[in-house]
Every structure is written in structure tokens, then in C-alpha cells.
Amino acid sequence: MAMSRLAPLAAAAALLAWASPAPAQTVVKIGAALSMTGPAAAYGAQQKAGIQAAVDQINKSGELKGVKLEAVIEDDASTKEQGIAVFQRLINKDKVVAIIGPTLSNTATATDPLAQMAGVPVVAVSNTAPKGITDIGDWIWRVSLTEGQVIPGALKAAQAKLGFKTAGVLYGNDDAFTQAGYSVMKSALEAMGVKTVGTQTFAKPDRDYSAQLTALLGQKPDILVVSALVENASGIVAQARQLGYTGPILGGNGFNSPALIANAGKAAEGVLVGTAWNKVSTEKANQDYVALMKARGHEPDQFCTQAYVGVQVVADAMRLSGQHTRAGVKAGFLKVKDLPTPLGKFSFLPSRDGDHAPAVQVVKDGKFQIMQ
Ligand code: 1QQ
Numbered sequence: 001m002a003m004s005r006l007a008p009l010a011a012a013a014a015l016l017a018w019a020s021p022a023p024a025q026t027v028v029k030i031g032a033a034l035s036m037t038g039p040a041a042a043y044g045a046q047q048k049a050g051i052q053a054a055v056d057q058i059n060k061s062g063e064l065k066g067v068k069l070e071a072v073i074e075d076d077a078s079t080k081e082q083g084i085a086v087f088q089r090l091i092n093k094d095k096v097v098a099i100i101g102p103t104l105s106n107t108a109t110a111t112d113p114l115a116q117m118a119g120v121p122v123v124a125v126s127n128t129a130p131k132g133i134t135d136i137g138d139w140i141w142r143v144s145l146t147e148g149q150v151i152p153g154a155l156k157a158a159q160a161k162l163g164f165k166t167a168g169v170l171y172g173n174d175d176a177f178t179q180a181g182y183s184v185m186k187s188a189l190e191a192m193g194v195k196t197v198g199t200q201t202f203a204k205p206d207r208d209y210s211a212q213l214t215a216l217l218g219q220k221p222d223i224l225v226v227s228a229l230v231e232n233a234s235g236i237v238a239q240a241r242q243l244g245y246t247g248p249i250l251g252g253n254g255f256n257s258p259a260l261i262a263n264a265g266k267a268a269e270g271v272l273v274g275t276a277w278n279k280v281s282t283e284k285a286n287q288d289y290v291a292l293m294k295a296r297g298h299e300p301d302q303f304c305t306q307a308y309v310g311v312q313v314v315a316d317a318m319r320l321s322g323q324h325t326r327a328g329v330k331a332g333f334l335k336v337k338d339l340p341t342p343l344g345k346f347s348f349l350p351s352r353d354g355d356h357a358p359a360v361q362v363v364k365d366g367k368f369q370i371m372q
Contacts, residue, residue: 027067029096034051034307044076071311105177128144138330147184150253154250164194164221170212171201178228185252229254248270250272256273274360277359283340285342359371
């Protein structure tokens with residue numbers, strides 16, 4: 001009786017042993033703190049898809065001989081408090097070799113000092129505040145281009161097309177990213193000789209922007225320039241159109257989500273936004289990535305792509321240093337050079353910020369289209 005019950009098990013075990021010679025593999029954990037809930041949730045969902053695609057791809061390729069990557073993805077809830085709790089878990093409990101994230105610059109200002117103190121490499125894949133991220137210390141690195149690397153060029157490209165002379169500016173005054181974006185916009189407009197005819201603010205919980213927009217539109221600006229996360233951005237765009245504004249609107253990185261188009265609908269047509277990802281790039285690394293995501297049934301945005309590249313960069317650092325430890329990843333970052341990625345050839349600057357070419361896109365026919 002006992003024999004007959006065990007026999008099928010033994011047969012299955014024998015079959016498994018035969019089917020998978022299973023080379024010894026070390027599991028290496030990469031942590032990610034992403035905004036899966038809260039005001040930045042639209043970005044977090046895309047980032048998660050990018051990380052999982054990269055981990056699967058790298059494991060399948062076998063390029064990290066003897067190493068199997070495992071992503072430990074946690075929700076930072078778009079807040080500093082939850083971000084801190086997640087970082088502590090990833091650093092002390094999961095013992096990850098690197099942390100990707102957190103989604104928001106605002107959260108990063110609170111979490112990244114913990115990683116710096118613990119000696120855990122961080123790769124920011126969506127933080128775009130120029131200051132207060134990589135300058136936290138030598139364990140903090142960044143793939144995402146900053147607003148300073150993207151907005152001045154986007155404004156110039158837009159001006160070359162549209163020829164605006166005056167601007168109305170609207171920004172969130174309760175977030176590290178929206179404030180930093182505003183200060184980049186202000187200096188870029190000044191440098192271009194564009195006159196700012198009005199500046200208004202809002203906060204993340206706000207849903208009605210009619211007072212601010214009415215004040216700005218009363219000044220008849222040629223363009224509206226907005227620094228906002230996507231939930232606020234969608235409402236601002238929709239309400240500006242409801243108030244009869246038909247002119248151009250240029251947004252910062254917060255606008256870089258298809259959620260803007262889904263939420264604002266037709267009102268989003270003509271919105272301009274600088275981007276780190278030229279999705280129509282014909283470079284092989286981009287074409288391969290686009291095909292991979294298509295095969296996975298996922299429509300990627302810039303945030304998905306940057307998160308994908310974050311994992312690529314960590315894997316490349318392990319390959320270059322020959323180590324899959326925290327110190328090994330950091331040492332490898334110093335050697336990453338012209339890595340072919342869907343964002344273009346990627347290298348780090350001496351400031352540990354990312355370096356590759358940005359692009360400009362405009363919403364047309366319900367889609368972000370690269371401006372040529
Ligand atoms: C930041 C950003 C947000 C818009 C995206 C996550 O760029 O917080 O820095």
C-alpha cells in the first residue's frame with residue numbers, strides 16, 4: 001500500500017531530475033519601492049511591468065551566469081512614511097543588492113538617506129528633481145533625466161514651432177518634484193525671453209483649479225506651462241479647456257503618462273511634454289524592447305521603459321564588477337558606459353545622474369507622438 005502511494009512520487013522526482021539538470025544558481029534580490037497606490041499610482045503600475053519584463057529577460061538570456069534575479073516589489077503608497085517603511089524592509093529583511101525607486105522625488109528625499117547610511121545602491125528611475133536626489137550621497141544613482149535636462153529643450157522646441165512670447169505658469173507647491181519642475185520652467189522661460197504674465201499654485205489634494213486658471217487666462221498668455229503629477233495635470237488640462245482656453249499647454253514629467261490622455265480625453269490634444277524615451281527610435285535596443293513588451297501584451301510608457309533600464313543597469317554593473325553584492329553593484333556603476341538600452345546608449349555622469357538624449361512629444365489623435 002505504502003509502496004503504491006509513493007511510486008508515482010518517485011517517478012515524478014526521477015523525471016524532474018532527468019528533465020532539469022539545474023545548474024547551481026544564486027538568487028539575487030533587487031528591491032523596488034513603487035507607488036502602486038496614492039497619487040502616483042499610474043506611474044507605479046507601469047514601472048512594475050518594466051521591472052518584471054527586464055528581470056524575466058535577463059534571467060532567460062543567462063547573461064548573469066549562475067545568478068538568477070528576483071524582484072521584490074513593494075508599494076510606497078506615494079508617501080514618505082510608507083517609503084521609509086519599505087526601504088527598511090528591503091534593506092534589513094529582504095537584504096536586496098540594490099533598490100529601484102522610489103517613484104516620487106518627494107519620497108526619495110526621505111528614503112534615500114537610509115540606503116546611503118546602510119550602503120545599499122539606489123537607482124532612481126523616475127525622480128526628476130534636479131537637486132536633492134543623487135547629491136544625497138555616493139550610493140544614490142539615477143537613470144531618469146532631470147527636469148533640468150529635459151524642460152529647457154522641450155520649451156525651445158515648442159517655441160520654434162509655436163512662437164509664443166508670454167506664459168502663464170501653474171505648479172504644485174506641496175511636492176519636491178512639482179516645485180523643482182517649476183523652478184526649472186521659470187529660469188528656462190526667463191532665459192528664452194518669454195514673459196511670465198502670471199504664476200499660480202495648487203496642492204495635491206486639490207481638484208478644482210478654476211480660480212487659478214481664471215486668473216491666469218485673464219492675462220491672455222500665449223502658452224500655459226504646468227508642473228503637476230498626472231492626477232492634477234489631467235484636471236488642470238480639462239478645466240483649462242472648459243474655461244475656453246484653446247492655446248498650447250506644456251507640462252513637465254508628471255504629464256508623461258497615458259493616464260493624462262485617458263483622464264482628460266480630447267482636452268489633452270495638443271499638450272506638449274518633454275520625454276526621456278523616444279518610443280519611435282529605430283535603434284536595435286529600442287526595437288527589441290518594443291517587440292518584447294508587445295509579446296508580453298503590455299503597452300509601455302516612459303516610466304515602464306525607465307524602470308526596465310534601471311534593472312538593465314544593475315545587471316550590467318554586476319557583470320562589469322563580477323560581483324553580485326551591494327558594493328559590487330556600486331563598483332560596477334562606475335564602469336557602465338554606452339550601454340545599449342531602449343532609452344539610447346546609457347552612461348552615468350560624474351554626478352551619478354543619467355546621460356542620454358531626450359525627445360519632445362505632443363498629444364495627437366489621443367496618443368503621445370514624438371515631435372520630429
Ligand atoms: C518625480 C517625478 C514624477 C512626475 C514621476 C514619478 O518626476 O517625482 O520626480
